[in-house]
Amino acid sequence: MKNQLVLYCQLPVSKPVSRKLVHNKLLEIGLISAINAPTNTVVFPTGLQFNNLVSFVGCSPILNLDSEQAENEFGLAKIEIEIPQASNEEYFLFGENTRAPKCPICSTTINAWRSNLTTDYLIRCSHCNSDIDLKNLAWGKYAAYTCFYIAINGIYQREAIPLDSFLKSLELVFNAEVKYCYLQNRSKI
Numbered sequence: 001m002k003n004q005l006v007l008y009c010q011l012p013v014s015k016p017v018s019r020k021l022v023h024n025k026l027l028e029i030g031l032i033s034a035i036n037a038p039t040n041t042v043v044f045p046t047g048l049q050f051n052n053l054v055s056f057v058g059c060s061p062i063l064n065l066d067s068e069q070a071e072n073e074f075g076l077a078k079i080e081i082e083i084p085q086a087s088n089e090e091y092f093l094f095g096e097n098t099r100a101p102k103c104p105i106c107s108t109t110i111n112a113w114r115s116n117l118t119t120d121y122l123i124r125c126s127h128c129n130s131d132i133d134l135k136n137l138a139w140g141k142y143a144a145y146t147c148f149y150i151a152i153n154g155i156y157q158r159e160a161i162p163l164d165s166f167l168k169s170l171e172l173v174f175n176a177e178v179k180y181c182y183l184q185n186r187s188k189i
């Protein structure tokens with residue numbers, strides 16, 4: 001079970017997001033380390049400032065930050081940061097924990113949204129038969145429609161939140177508002 005905190009840019013963006021600039025910014029603020037990583041690296045270890053950028057809710061866990069183990073002795077998954085290769089396409093990210101949205105036309109919860117989802121990003125409401133653009137549905141903090149994201153592996157939903165200063169520094173390189181969500185076993189269409 002892979003749990004992630006996903007930070008993503010809210011569309012529309014004024015210009016394409018530069019992966020290199022995002023990577024450099026994350027190094028500069030200390031979210032990630034490994035300055036000399038090859039350019040095709042996608043997953044990075046946490047940097048020294050990780051705990052000052054992401055705030056854990058409740059009692060502070062013994063985080064699995066720099067070990068070689070996938071899980072530490074407390075059963076916590078290793079925290080790593082994924083910076084995907086850039087694409088200029090827009091896509092929908094969701095997970096096993098994504099909640100059924102409500103139809104904006106008839107207010108019925110679209111429980112069959114996964115099976116009703118088309119590659120045109122439309123979801124048919126089983127109640128009123130409207131085809132709803134998934135961008136017009138309220139997903140809360142459990143899905144994202146975006147063109148660029150970074151994912152922090154090993155964070156359970158609502159376990160931690162990114163600090164405002166972290167979001168602000170990302171907004172400078174994303175050229176867009178930055179939001180976040182929690183995804184369990186992420187899917188992308």
Ligand SMILES: [Zn+2]
Pocket residue numbers: 103104105106107108125126127128129130
């Ligand atoms: Zn409906």
